[in-house]
Amino acid sequence: YNLVDLIVVLQIAVRLYFAASDRRDADVYQTLKVFFPPIMLLKMLRRFPSFNLLLSAFHNAFEALPVLLYTLTVILLLFAGLIYIAEPRTNIQGINDALWLTCVSLSTVGYGDQVPVSPWGKFWTGNLLVVGALYMAIPIGIVGTAFSKVWEDRDRLFMLCDIRDRVVQAGITPADLYRIYEQLDQNKDGLLDLQEFKIMFKLLEIQIGDNMSARIFDKLDADGEGTIDFE
Structure with a gap:
């Protein structure tokens, strides 16, 4: 999204430059004029999180x-x-x-x-x-x-994206996340139950309710055994 915003700002600046210098017939100006509408439409992708599902489908079919x-x-x-x-x-x-x-x-x-x-x-x-x-x-x-x-599987994917964004905003690295995961895994079986999963969010200082934690856990627990692994 930031890259799209940068491209939009740059192309507006370039178009203003050519317009001010009365060079609207230049190839660069005409090219920007043609591609400006689709670039502006790309800014709306942030309002359509479901678009990531389509990208995931293409990635899986690749x-x-x-x-x-x-x-x-x-x-x-x-x-x-x-x-x-x-x-x-x-x-x-x-x-x-x-x-x-x-x-x-x-x-x-x-x-x-x-x-x-x-x-x-x-x-x-x-x-x-x-x-x-x-x-x-x-x-x-x-x-x-x-x-x-x-x-x-869209609910689980949306929740995972939300968790990822929260972890990134908190400045937590994968190494920090794995270290906390090992601390919570007291019996060293490589699995976490629901209570340990809720404690993990508190240690990560991610503000999330118990109901949301339970929903995320249910979505991650694909086999329904009441435990999840780090992957």
Whole structure:
């Protein structure tokens, strides 16, 4: 958020400079003028904490990205080669044209600047449309499933973010937090119960009620055994 505020202030200063020097036609001024609205909208992200859930979903789905990109590359190159061979050179002059036709067909955009004219070209393009429709459903399903899981766990994530902010504001380092955790873990089993969890907040000098402490503990206690570990 601070970075967004800094960018907004800097671009306003630059725009005022170009306006004062009567250089509104400069490329820098026009670029800032175009990107100013979306940058201003980014300032509103602080009012939408749920946006972090979407980022968490993309982060969880990121592991599947290499496989998806590899599969996409294979599909593009394979069908581009087939279309290039099937089409006459008067229509598809090079492999670049074949790749472009493959990309717009796979994404189901279809600009119409490149179209197959031969029977075999139409055949391979038709197969590409089917493969593209099936393939595009895979990443959408992965991200959608990840977002559903994150959304179901949103209360715990919001509470964890709130605890993190409070710990940072109190100037507590991870080493301090772990040292307090070890002091509370009297039986050295690496686990804390609810009462020890409440005492931890008092030692950290974080003002939080017992009810909120119990709610946070319940969200952290995923297995329902009445204990949590440091992780």
